[in-house]
């Protein structure tokens with residue numbers, strides 16, 4: 594006897610959030626982007642995207658903040674499905690995508706980018722496109738600067754606008770606490786604010802910090818704490834001054850260091866070990882400076898298949 598649930602093909606991909614342990618931002622380019630030295634680290638918060646055959650492209654989303662996620666063609670997962678269909682000569686993106694969200698929305702942890710990366714992989718698997726990984730990475734870069742890293746995971750240096758990746762060795766597990774904010778920050782607005790604050794001062798060419806790369810390679814949390822940097826942090830704080838209070842609360846709670854994650858408003862705190870991370874999360878939650886705090890570890894693997902069912 595056939596099993597009805599098993600007869601529905603479905604592919605579920607899990608995909609990690611990121612924190613930028615270094616984000617060096619150069620001057621604005623003619624195309625509106627900024628050259629970066631962007632050191633990405635994938636962390637244990639993850640979304641899941643499930644692809645199933647459907648007459649036409651549709652999206653549903655569940656989980657914290659899902660009400661803020663667009664369900665139309667602007668969703669990065671929808672754009673990924675359309676892009677792969679066009680690239681592989683498929684008539685339509687005939688797929689339903691369901692997003693289980695755990696990555697904070699508009700939080701500077703590349704949640705939308707993660708969903709775009711997961712949708713690319715899910716549709717490639719569901720449609721059996723056989724698209725080589727290099728081609729998927731190139732398509733990912735067209736979707737957004739953060740999308741290729743969600744496929745690669747681990748740690749990587751992103752040059753150009755952040756999409757040209759070189760994987761980096763990581764010599765141990767790092768413990769993090771993420772302070773989640775109410776409401777998001779717009780990435781383009783934060784870059785604009787960064788330019789505005791710099792005024793006429795020329796930004797130096799962005800370069801990866803040798804001390805930071807060594808800290809990652811050695812798995813040395815104390816050295817990493819001393820090397821964390823984010824050129825977008827002053828801009829995020831300028832747009833959301835209350836982030837100063839979050840950073841102070843995390844540091845008073847015993848973090849080795851804290852910084853704004855990417856374009857914010859999520860703040861990331863490095864802890865020496867798991868029990869300290871759990872304690873910092875509890876203190877932050879009670880501090881009234883953030884909506885919630887989550888302890889997790891890094892590095893985490895890039896987007897990958899969680900389940901494939903039916904056929």
Ligand SMILES: C[C@](O)(CO)[C@H](O)COP(=O)(O)OP(=O)(O)OC[C@H]1O[C@@H](n2ccc(N)nc2=O)[C@H](O)[C@@H]1O
Nearest residue numbers: 625626627629737738739740754755780781784855856
């Ligand atoms: C802040 C970071 O999350 C750090 O990883 C990324 O740089 C942002 O990456 P993303 O959200 O994938 O950004 P994209 O979708 O490529 O670009 C959105 C907007 O952010 C700004 N942007 C983005 C990347 C970059 N290197 N320079 C920029 O100025 C531009 O205004 C761009 O129009």
Ligand SMILES: Nc1ncnc2c1ncn2[C@@H]1O[C@H](COP(=O)(O)OP(=O)(O)OP(=O)(O)O)[C@@H](O)[C@H]1O
Nearest residue numbers: 668669698699700701702703704705706708739780
């Ligand atoms: N799948 C998606 N999930 C969340 N937001 C999405 C998605 N697709 C499109 N968006 C839009 O993108 C905006 C930014 O959301 P996202 O969660 O990617 O921000 P972010 O984590 O700050 O991004 P980044 O760190 O890459 O700059 C949202 O406000 C939303 O309108």
